[in-house]
Amino acid sequence: MLTFSCGAEAPPPSILLFVIDTTRADDPALGESRLETTPYWRRLGEEGLVYSRSISQAPWTLPAHASMLTGLLPSQHGVGWVSTRAEDALVTVTERLAEAGYETLAVAENPWLTPTFNLLQGFDQNFFIRQKGLTAEEAVAEWLENRPAGAPFFVFVNVVDPHAPYQGHEACRLPDRLALDEARALNPGTHPELCVPADPAELEVMRTLHQCDLTLADEKLRRIHGLLLEQAPELISIVTSDHGEHFGEHQLMSHQFSVRNELLAVPLVVHGLAGIDPARIDAWVGTSDLAPSILEWAGASPLPGQEGRTLPTRPEEGRERAVVSEYADYVSLEASTGMGRRLLAAGRGLRSDCGPDQPVFGSMRSVIRYPHKAIQYSEYDAELFDLSKDPGETRNIAEENRSLLEELLALLPEAGRVPNPSPELPSEPAPEILESLRALGYLEAEESDPSKTNGKE
Ligand SMILES: [Zn+2]
Known part of the structure; x- marks a missing residue:
């Protein structure tokens, strides 16, 4: 020290x-x-x-x-x-x-x-x-x-x-x-x-x-x-x-x-x-x-x-910036472990009623270079939005702005490491951790006691 x-x-x-x-x-x-x-x-x-x-x-x-x-x-x-x-x-x-x-x-x-x-x-x-x-x-x-x-x-x-x-x-x-x-x-x-x-x-x-x-x-x-x-x-x-x-x-x-x-x-x-x-x-x-x-x-x-x-x-600093976010579907995570299987089961349940027009499956990455935001999906066509006119991302303008879309997608870094489960994964976290994850809605309720999904405490 x-x-x-x-x-x-x-x-x-x-x-x-x-x-x-x-x-x-x-x-x-x-x-x-x-x-x-x-x-x-x-x-x-x-x-x-x-x-x-x-x-x-x-x-x-x-x-x-x-x-x-x-x-x-x-x-x-x-x-x-x-x-x-x-x-x-x-x-x-x-x-x-x-x-x-x-x-x-x-x-x-x-x-x-x-x-x-x-x-x-x-x-x-x-x-x-x-x-x-x-x-x-x-x-x-x-x-x-x-x-x-x-x-x-x-x-x-x-x-x-x-x-x-x-x-x-x-x-x-x-x-x-x-x-x-x-x-x-x-x-x-x-x-x-x-x-x-x-x-x-x-x-x-x-x-x-x-x-x-x-x-x-x-x-x-x-x-x-x-x-x-x-x-x-x-x-x-x-x-x-x-x-x-x-x-x-x-x-x-x-x-x-x-x-x-x-x-x-x-x-x-x-x-x-x-x-x-x-x-x-x-x-x-x-x-x-x-x-x-x-x-x-x-x-x-x-x-x-x-x-x-x-x-x-300071307000005048750093105006030009592309900001990237990434989401890997649970499928990319370690399906072979207990934890991975639990997440997969919960994900299937959550998305069971999503229609085919809902881009909720697979992995996705976004890049914001204001006023535009592009989203790249593993399972769907990429989308483009103009956040200055459409902050709620409801009007996809990719079709009429292909070159702008490509320009934004090119700002995404290489996708990095390929999903490759590590042998050191926690296959079975402690019961109180599983219980807490369940209470927050990450895992499916245990069949024996569905009331456990309720209550943060
Ligand atoms: Zn959180």
Whole structure:
């Protein structure tokens, strides 16, 4: 462990990466948004940098977090692309910070962020909340009490309040004065087939519950940020999400089998950067930019071969940028293992009622070079959209713009590694991890006890 002397140079800043799982860019109250669901997040944005065009490199938890922590695309880091388990050889932002003398803590509510899947390489300590019987705030407080003073820290927190099944809370203002219990009964768990169009009134109830869950996550952010600031006034905080959520757009629910911007566009705020004025940054950025940015702000050495770049911190910087996202179908993942078979079975069930016109099968990659976005599918013709006129991606203009489409598709990197299951895959994660994945809707309910799909706790 390196030590930091009290010389003329300021010690590296402590850093918080706070991920509110399953939050769309238009969900939290950042800037001009309509609902005051996230007052604390909003305050951090007003005092810091709000990135209005931030894109996740993958539409679901595991590969999205892998891109944040490695600065790589899914086809480069391979997590959620060839395997559900990160290779030991991957170099993460955490490992770099540990080498630079940082103390590191991970506190996760999402079971994909457990040591089973090996993304949390380099963390001195990690708490999977469900195994510890603590709240996220208690886990952070306990760690802070026991850590030796002096070294800077890197704390990563993932909270899943807005993830289905949506719970809401007593103060939630539900449509039609619905009771909370009645509203909870309308969760996506009651519409397990992704392509079944839900009743618009039910969608509104689900969206409201989801918004109320964001308030719970915001309160966790307020408490944890407060605890860390007490010990590190120079704290740099990054608050973002791993992916969004469909609420009936493209006849989809949840966050699988799509690379639409309802899933890829995520909120992003950076707070506490010394010498940087508060601003709204409209440049296109990716969440794979977080790892290189964190390392630069910490003065640590960069990661090998990273796709991401350091985030612009002034409104006039970095306007020209193509941002790539990738989704590998479960079929590409390790079908030969227990985990792979479980995912495949769940994917078949979810898509069983999708019509042939729904491009939900196979792998897909998107590239945004504003105002255009191209999507390449393994099973369908590529699509092209003009986001300035059609932000909902409903009018495919590929036919009349072939050369522009080709130009965008050429910006996609080589597809990287061919799916090739590793022998080290977790064929059977621990029961509590399987149980948590099931509760979040990733795996099919056990036939013996279908009630287990309900309830986040
Ligand atoms: Zn997630």
